[in-house]
Amino acid sequence: MQLLTKITQNPWFLGMLVLLFTVVVLWNMPIEKRKYGLSQSNLTTDYTGLLPEKIQRVIQTKNRNELQEIVKEANTTGKKISIAGLQHSQGGHTYYKDGIVLDMKTFNKVLWVDAKKKTVRVESGATWEDVQEAIIPYGLALKVTQSQSIFTIGGSLSVNAHGRDIRFGSMASTVKEMTLLTPTGEIIELNRNDHEEWMKYVLGGYGLFGVILDVTLELTDNNVYTIQTKKLKTDEYEGYVRNILDSDMTAMHYARISVAPKSFLDEMYVIDYNETGKTDNKTLKKDQAIRLSKLALDAGRQGGLLEDLFWSSQKHYIQSLDGKEITRNNAMRSESTFMEYTKTDSVEVLQEFFIPVDSFEEYMSSLKELLPSNDKNEDFKIHNITVRYVKQDNKTSLNYAREDMFGLVVLIQHGVKQKNMDRAKEIIKKWTDLTSEHGGTYYLPYYPYQSQEQFNKSYPESASFRIEKRRRDPNEVFQNLFYENYLTSRGNVR
Numbered sequence: 228m229q230l231l232t233k234i235t236q237n238p239w240f241l242g243m244l245v246l247l248f249t250v251v252v253l254w255n256m257p258i259e260k261r262k263y264g265l266s267q268s269n270l271t272t273d274y275t276g277l278l279p280e281k282i283q284r285v286i287q288t289k290n291r292n293e294l295q296e297i298v299k300e301a302n303t304t305g306k307k308i309s310i311a312g313l314q315h316s317q318g319g320h321t322y323y324k325d326g327i328v329l330d331m332k333t334f335n336k337v338l339w340v341d342a343k344k345k346t347v348r349v350e351s352g353a354t355w356e357d358v359q360e361a362i363i364p365y366g367l368a369l370k371v372t373q374s375q376s377i378f379t380i381g382g383s384l385s386v387n388a389h390g391r392d393i394r395f396g397s398m399a400s401t402v403k404e405m406t407l408l409t410p411t412g413e414i415i416e417l418n419r420n421d422h423e424e425w426m427k428y429v430l431g432g433y434g435l436f437g438v439i440l441d442v443t444l445e446l447t448d449n450n451v452y453t454i455q456t457k458k459l460k461t462d463e464y465e466g467y468v469r470n471i472l473d474s475d476m477t478a479m480h481y482a483r484i485s486v487a488p489k490s491f492l493d494e495m496y497v498i499d500y501n502e503t504g505k506t507d508n509k510t511l512k513k514d515q516a517i518r519l520s521k522l523a524l525d526a527g528r529q530g531g532l533l534e535d536l537f538w539s540s541q542k543h544y545i546q547s548l549d550g551k552e553i554t555r556n557n558a559m560r561s562e563s564t565f566m567e568y569t570k571t572d573s574v575e576v577l578q579e580f581f582i583p584v585d586s587f588e589e590y591m592s593s594l595k596e597l598l599p600s601n602d603k604n605e606d607f608k609i610h611n612i613t614v615r616y617v618k619q620d621n622k623t624s625l626n627y628a629r630e631d632m633f634g635l636v637v638l639i640q641h642g643v644k645q646k647n648m649d650r651a652k653e654i655i656k657k658w659t660d661l662t663s664e665h666g667g668t669y670y671l672p673y674y675p676y677q678s679q680e681q682f683n684k685s686y687p688e689s690a691s692f693r694i695e696k697r698r699r700d701p702n703e704v705f706q707n708l709f710y711e712n713y714l715t716s717r718g719n720v721r
């Protein structure tokens with residue numbers, strides 16, 4: 228008995244017990260996927276499930292002539308068409324009431340790779356992962372993508388996505404040519420010399436100017452980078468980024484701002500990817516340590532002290548990456564499975580606010596006054612803020628970066644009862660106004676919390692976007708809930 232007591236009081240024994248407990252918890256932790264998607268019999272939703280709608284028909288085909296016939300027919304019957312990639316957009320951008328949805332996922336061939344010219348031709352339903360697999364043997368990599376590779380090419384180009392690259396500009400500017408099925412049913416080839424106007428509306432055009440069938444994208448070398456990390460105060464960040472932009476050493480960069488109570492909006496860490504002079508043509512990583520990352524994120528989701536602990540563990544983890552090497556392709560395929568959120572009484576949504584580089588410091592001070600530092604007992608919780616550098620863009624009409632900006636990507640959780648939705652709307656609208664006061668804008672692929680007035684202010688070119696839409700799609704064949712909400716008089720976000 229005495230021996231047993233002695234063993235159980237031994238720190239090694241207790242340590243082993245904790246380790247065993249952690250292994251059992253991790254082993255049994257379900258990695259569920261959120262249920263969403265296109266359906267003819269049930270209600271259709273996108274990733275958040277917040278805007279369920281009945282649609283008429285889903286069409287999946289590999290045949291472009293079949294797509295062409297559907298568009299021509301809709302011009303005479305008055306049917307409405309939407310286009311869906313992987314539906315990670317969150318504001319009903321991929322479907323419309325009683326409409327037809329073109330599900331582009333089967334339209335996914337990589338058509339050719341030109342290693343000499345560093346270009347790839349790919350169908351629009353392919354994912355960045357498909358492209359990376361096709362180009363890696365040539366030692367090539369993408370110029371601009373999101374930080375994950377799970378999205379389709381068509382869906383990414385239609386929102387003009389951005390990521391960790393800080394040199395190549397907007398995603399739209401990496402498109403050399405494309406084949407477009409126009410709203411009136413013609414199949415046309417577009418290139419940069421003759422068709423800048425078409426491209427300006429199709430890229431970042433949210434599926435409202437026809438179907439992108441395939442595109443030629445510019446590529447670059449799959450360089451190997453050294454990861455460099457640093458802890459900063461938010462008021463040091465502006466200067467830090469100016470320095471890395473002035474040197475040629477850093478190719479990619481992102482940062483994270485603390486949302487933990489003790490260091491709220493005060494501490495940051497930055498991650499730079501610095502040139503080594505080496506290239507790689509073989510390694511594509513897969514999702515790793517999913518359960519451990521999920522356990523840490525779930526702890527952070529509790530708020531309060533656990534969120535402080537989560538922030539500390541993130542800082543340690545990031546520090547442990549310092550000096551390690553990573554390829555360009557791998558820096559563009561971060562883990563995503565651990566972020567899946569499957570609760571039904573609440574939702575996790577994204578919002579992104581863009582703020583001119585010069586205004587970052589004052590903006591962060593004002594933001595501290597707007598948001599509570601400890602949201603443990605609030606329904607509206609902020610779980611993460613990541614920062615990207617977004618270069619000025621002049622290639623798209625609905626342009627969120629009219630000058631060089633920082634994009635603050637915010638992961639938010641809130642309840643789905645009407646009162647919770649109303650509260651979330653109220654906070655996000657105030658946040659959008661604050662961003663606007665500092666010369667900033669917000670990103671459009673997400674849930675429509677913002678008002679019509681806020682949309683018009685952030686996107687002054689939306690007036691000409693509307694006019695062009697009606698000129699190039701006279702029967703308004705291509706529709707979705709985003710279009711209805713913000714670009715017609717039928718919208719309900721006033």
Ligand SMILES: Cc1cc2nc3c(=O)[nH]c(=O)nc-3n(C[C@H](O)[C@H](O)[C@H](O)COP(=O)(O)OP(=O)(O)OC[C@H]3O[C@@H](n4cnc5c(N)ncnc54)[C@H](O)[C@@H]3O)c2cc1C
Nearest residue numbers: 312313314315316373374379381382385388389433434439
């Ligand atoms: C977890 C997560 C992380 C994200 N990270 C980033 C990020 O790092 N950077 C960033 O910029 N964005 C990011 N986003 C937003 C993301 O880039 C967009 O939601 C993108 O549209 C998703 O691609 P998708 O294939 O799911 O497109 P979908 O949601 O299916 O479609 C988006 C839009 O594109 C249109 N579309 C789709 N295919 C075509 C086509 N072939 N022709 C014409 N129009 C088409 C649709 O009609 C719709 O309007 C993120 C989103 C999530 C959920």
